[in-house]
Amino acid sequence: MKKIITILSLIILIVSCGSSKKVTTRKSKQKTVRVVKNTNQTKGDTPKEEAVIVEETIKETPEVYANKTEEYIAIYSDIAQDEMRNYGIPASITLAQGILESASGQGRLSVEANNHFGIKCHEWTGAKIYHDDDASQECFRKYKNSKYSFRDHSLFLTERKRYAKLFLLEKDDYKGWAKELRAAGYATDRKYPDKLISLIERYQLYRFDADVLGKQTTSNDKHTVVKGDTLYSLSKKYNISIDQLKSLNGLENNDLFIGQVLYVKPIPKDF
Template identity: 45%
Template sequence: MRKVFLSVALTLSLLVHGQARWNQQYQSYIDQYKDVAIEQMHRWNIPASITLAQGLFESGAGRSELATKGNNHFGIKCHGWTGRTVYHDDDRKGECFRAYKSAYESYDDHSRFLASSQRYASLFKLNKRDYKGWARGLKAAGYATNPQYANKLIEIIQLYKLYEYDTAKKYDKTLAKHTKDNSVYGAALHPIKQFNKNYYVIARRGDTFKSIAKELGVSYRRLARFNERDKDDILEQNDIVWLKKKRSNAPKEYKNRMHYVKEGESMYSISQYYGIRLKSLYKMNHLKPDYQIQVGAALRVR
């Protein structure tokens, strides 16, 4: 049908002697899109592992030209498409590819594309846990011309244990909604992470509470308040930005553990790290707000 964009995918998968090696870019992509893949599995009966593996491989973990310019994570060409398009050299120069408002639309169209084509009908007779059968069936049906396509998908699934998502009975709707709501062409979403029964993102260079709030569809004033900051405060790269009100203490596993203060840390940065309110950190350690933090000091976080 078309060839896979090997230059991007193989570089990012760090292939060594034909074997894929774990890398953070792939894992970040999985964290960002796993809930969408599970949602699609529940709707269309396509294994979440297959969807994720194809998205990873076809888009180079979201960094291919088609993904960044057109939110196209699966390399699907136009073929009667009436929406926005982008052009890319593939089997021939300047071929027409589908473009989407968001990565979510790409995931949804990928499911519809497979489910509506007679060429892939036999795959839907397979068990959702049979990711090997799906991978080989996609190659046999002509999804890609790369002779190693099925093996590469299977490698990715096994390396990142994506098969575990094929038995998921539910998914995080907040994370799926985040991907669905973003409608800026070429925009790289802030991956939403989870900790302490809350959600957070990591600020990038140039981020503000306004810019992050706009992406998330929330009030920037509330976002700043959740993080115990002024709405006009300047965010630094790698700042943690919590998306809901922080909790009064750290998770249960920290009950008998202490945090030992490191160079450059503050009471506030520690409270952000654990997703707990600053006043709670002072209170549980019987400290006053004018306490001068010392490197090596032991602090309770629960």
């Protein structure tokens, strides 16, 4: 009888040990091991194996941008490309105007009214915001979301006859578009076309036009920063001045970070 009891006890012990293990995982980038003690064990019982639960948590790494303009481009380039597909306005022009008019998304109208293009009320029946511009406390359109500002910009250009000549230009002729915008009366600043072209060249915004049109952009050398890189070493490697590198990439200081992508081809000076 004692032998039978002993055999049964061994069987129970083996089964309980085999079933007490539990391993669970959740998709993530960081693992944490947690040991759970067996609380059902009674006095005199043989100690059972503790459960090991492997937990994984997601730890997000924020994107790092060289400046606010780079961040603006990353956020709104997809919207600008969608508007180009729907209305034929070069994404490069839309982005450059947005950057210029909204101070890279930091201006009051863009922050408080999601108005990235300084479009005034005119016949607008929606929400409004008042802001000093050409005159004191002028009326500007206020949007619930920035994407509606981009759509209104597209409609503003396509629905007014004075901008009709724009749509006779090639969709990747950003220089022609910049000049014709001013000629059609979009802006009174004589340097407005040059400012747009400068932004487009500086940040290679024409690559978004090429993407929509299914074209390849003109070769623009890029360099991904690795450990040990400095602006000085890169200037020597690519035969470009430090000031040109900083200007080309919108850098405000000499700091670089590993993985940062830099443009290392000088800006063309034919405009």
